[in-house]
Amino acid sequence: MMATAGQLAGLSLGELAHRLGIPVPAHLRRDKGWVGLLLELALGASAGSKPEQDFPELGVELKTIPVDSQGKPLETTFVCVAPLTDIAGLSWEHSNVRNKLSRVLWIPVLGERSVAPGARRIGQPLLWTPSREEERLLRQDWEEIMEWISLGRVQEITARHGQVLQLRPKAANGRALTEAVGRQGQPIQTLPRGFYLKTTFTGALLARHFML
DNA sequence: TCCTGATCATAA
């Protein structure tokens, strides 16, 4: 799988899609997950929507990340949905965020909107495990965000909270609501939220690798 | 220009 990932570097998404017999959309407005699904197929990730890593036997999570011509991330990176109920007893060690990020195979893909999806090129992959400092930052943000959620303050959390990890809506649209806990401990309906890695964090992580 | 909040497709 790692060897395959390395062989994809330099290919355009159009070339890869053609090999796999996949149609190439003119833009990603209605196919936001197309790049990720294409790479999953190419690398043989166990497709599906199970809340697990992409390669359970390897303990590896696959993430494509859109970058500009200089390798700088163009978008934040979605990690997983945030639990909003029954979170008593949850710890960082057992969190979904830590599990997903313990080993990530990053595949940078040129993602400038001025370039058609089929013409975007795949970059050199990077197998990453958080350094002690990176994990400290992730844990710090996760614990603070989860504390606010447990205190019934989920609706007060904005994307500005957190140094490297942020909480943002993760929904089909504004009418897709889910249950959470309010200020007085009462059940409330709110937008589903997800954890995202900020571009400053992923940018530094990629830069550290490609400098070596 | 950048970033936050909103949104799109699909499977089970």
Next chain:
DNA sequence: TTATGATCAGGA
């Protein structure tokens, strides 16, 4: 509805 895969888009 919730999980997967993310990017869009316009106000700051």
